[in-house]
Ligand code: FES
C-alpha cells in the first residue's frame with residue numbers, strides 16, 4: 001500500500017505493509033529513532049509521538065492510519081519554539097531525562113501544557129503517569145511540566161502565573 005502523510009512538516013510517501021506499526025516505519029524507513037520501543041503494547045509511553053497534534057503511542061498505530069495525517073516526532077519537535085519552553089522548564093526543575101525516555105517526556109509535556117495551559121494537580125498526575133519512568137521522582141517531573149507551562153504562558157501571554 002502506498003501511503004502519504006506529513007512527517008515533521010515535510011510531505012512523505014512510502015510503500016509499506018498497511019499493518020506495520022508506525023514506530024517501525026519511523027525507525028526503519030525514516031531513521032527517526034527518537035520514539036523508543038519499550039513494551040510495544042501501549043503501556044510504557046516511550047514510543048510517544050504527536051499525531052495531528054495529539055499525543056499518541058506509535059507502537060499501537062498501524063501505519064495505514066496516518067495516511068493524510070500529520071506526524072511529529074521528537075526530531076521535528078526539537079526544531080520548534082515550543083521545544084525550548086520545555087527545555088527551560090526541565091532545566092529549572094533540575095531534571096534531565098535519560099536518552100530512553102526524553103522524547104516521550106518532552107512530547108507528553110507539550111501535549112499536557114497545550115491542552116491544559118495551567119495544569120491542575122490532576123492534569124500533572126495524568127501527564128506524569130503517561131511515561132513509565134521509575135528513576136525520576138514524581139515531584140521533579142511534575143515540577144518540570146509545571147515550569148514548562150509557566151515558560152509557555154509567559155512567552156505567549158507575557159505572564160507565567
Ligand atoms: S512501546 Fe510501550 S507504549 Fe509503545
Ligand code: FES
Pocket residue numbers: 096097098099100101102132133134135136
Ligand atoms: S526512564 Fe529515563 S529518566 Fe527514567
